[in-house]
Amino acid sequence: MNSASRRAMLAGSVGGLLTVATAAAQTDQPAPEPRRPGAGGTDPGPRNITLERQNPDLYVPPSTDHGTLPNLRFSFADAHMRLESGGWTRQITVRELGISKNIAGVNMRLNSGAVRELHWHKAAEWAFMLYGTARITAVDPKGRNFVDDVGVGDLWYFPSGVPHSIQGLGPDGCEFLLVFDDGEFDEDNTFLLSDWFKHTPTEVLAKNFGAPQSAFGHTPDPSQLYIFPAPLPGPLASDRIAGATPVPNSFSHRMMAQDPIRTRSGTVRITDSSNFPVSTTIAAALVEVEPGGMRELHWHPNTDEWQYYIQGKARMGVFAAAGQARTFDFMAGDVGYVPFATGHYIENTGSETLRFLEMFKSSYYADVSLNQWLALTPPELVEAHLHLDEAVMHVLRKTQAPVVPA
Ligand code: MN
Ligand code: MN
Numbered sequence: 213m214n215s216a217s218r219r220a221m222l223a224g225s226v227g228g229l230l231t232v233a234t235a236a237a238q239t240d241q242p243a244p245e246p247r248r249p250g251a252g253g254t255d256p257g258p259r260n261i262t263l264e265r266q267n268p269d270l271y272v273p274p275s276t277d278h279g280t281l282p283n284l285r286f287s288f289a290d291a292h293m294r295l296e297s298g299g300w301t302r303q304i305t306v307r308e309l310g311i312s313k314n315i316a317g318v319n320m321r322l323n324s325g326a327v328r329e330l331h332w333h334k335a336a337e338w339a340f341m342l343y344g345t346a347r348i349t350a351v352d353p354k355g356r357n358f359v360d361d362v363g364v365g366d367l368w369y370f371p372s373g374v375p376h377s378i379q380g381l382g383p384d385g386c387e388f389l390l391v392f393d394d395g396e397f398d399e400d401n402t403f404l405l406s407d408w409f410k411h412t413p414t415e416v417l418a419k420n421f422g423a424p425q426s427a428f429g430h431t432p433d434p435s436q437l438y439i440f441p442a443p444l445p446g447p448l449a450s451d452r453i454a455g456a457t458p459v460p461n462s463f464s465h466r467m468m469a470q471d472p473i474r475t476r477s478g479t480v481r482i483t484d485s486s487n488f489p490v491s492t493t494i495a496a497a498l499v500e501v502e503p504g505g506m507r508e509l510h511w512h513p514n515t516d517e518w519q520y521y522i523q524g525k526a527r528m529g530v531f532a533a534a535g536q537a538r539t540f541d542f543m544a545g546d547v548g549y550v551p552f553a554t555g556h557y558i559e560n561t562g563s564e565t566l567r568f569l570e571m572f573k574s575s576y577y578a579d580v581s582l583n584q585w586l587a588l589t590p591p592e593l594v595e596a597h598l599h600l601d602e603a604v605m606h607v608l609r610k611t612q613a614p615v616v617p618a
Pocket of ligand 2: 510511512517550556570579
């Protein structure tokens with residue numbers, strides 16, 4: 213079919229020239245229609261074809277989907293962007309993704325030299341570096357200090373209430389993902405250094421620091437800081453404080469230096485308090501799935517899962533008991549959510565390696581593999597339930613393979 217006749221056919225099926233022109237501008241493929249054999253119909257519009265193409269499993273759900281599971285996906289592309297003089301930030305909290313009571317996420321960019329102002333907050337902060345390099349600093353309640361430089365794939369964790377800063381390094385600064393162990397967390401509502409100075413009488417500041425009152429009262433307005441430009445710092449060694457005692461457990465971790473679990477179709481790196489001791493409230497897995505591969509059917513026996521998609525395309529099917537199941541599609545920059553104990557799989561539906569993070573509000577990572585469960589249960593019992601033939605019973609796997617084909 214040439215493009216003129218395809219357009220003519222589309223005009224007939226969707227009945228709107230404007231819609232067709234929009235569709236044709238985006239791709240050569242015909243616009244999707246919400247129908248399967250024996251169900252559905254055409255979609256005369258109005259419609260947002262770009263979004264429908266991005267969510268094929270919402271638009272035309274697999275026939276196995278059923279019921280009314282809550283929304284389990286929110287894209288950072290749909291989040292409000294806060295632009296500041298030194299970079300930008302956007303967040304996905306319980307206000308954006310209503311089901312996420314346990315975890316909130318922030319995506320932040322610091323230009324070269326730019327600083328995320330010294331601050332603290334009630335939630336603990338876990339981070340994954342997505343781009344560039346950064347210098348991070350912190351001081352713990354026992355007066356021990358921490359300073360380190362982090363690059364792509366590195367993590368940090370600042371416990372609840374610990375004051376810290378982040379500064380973009382190198383020629384182009386950095387971008388990172390922050391994960392907080394509280395869905396109600398609000399990045400616009402943290403305890404800022406300049407904010408406290410601004411709201412403390414100068415005579416109190418003078419008394420507190422033992423310096424003349426005239427030395428105070430020049431603090432910039434907090435709206436001028438938050439994320440602000442600053443000169444690039446010197447080498448890491450120059451930022452080490454003489455006479456300071458370092459924190460006993462590092463607040464940073466090199467996740468990519470870990471030996472991954474490796475299968476034929478991908479890798480999994482797990483970081484929790486067993487190998488990153490300071491991270492007592494966030495456990496994480498970095499998953500890579502090759503085209504055609506799938507994070508196998510499994511669930512987590514301890515808590516909900518909050519996901520961040522770094523690269524590629526995926527679909528996730530979630531089974532929530534009582535016949536309920538829904539399927540969601542994801543691409544880079546999207547956040548996904550899996551309610552506690554619900555079964556799920558994540559399939560690479562694209563042509564490049566799928567990379568995503570699984571995060572849990574927990575000191576430890578844990579999952580239960582459907583395949584391993586069946587392999588370690590008396591076969592007669594399994595057959596009595598599922599009526600599987602020998603071909604399936606023979607390939608059940610007693611050891612875990614998180615990414616299949618294994
Ligand atoms: Mn913070
Ligand atoms: Mn999972």
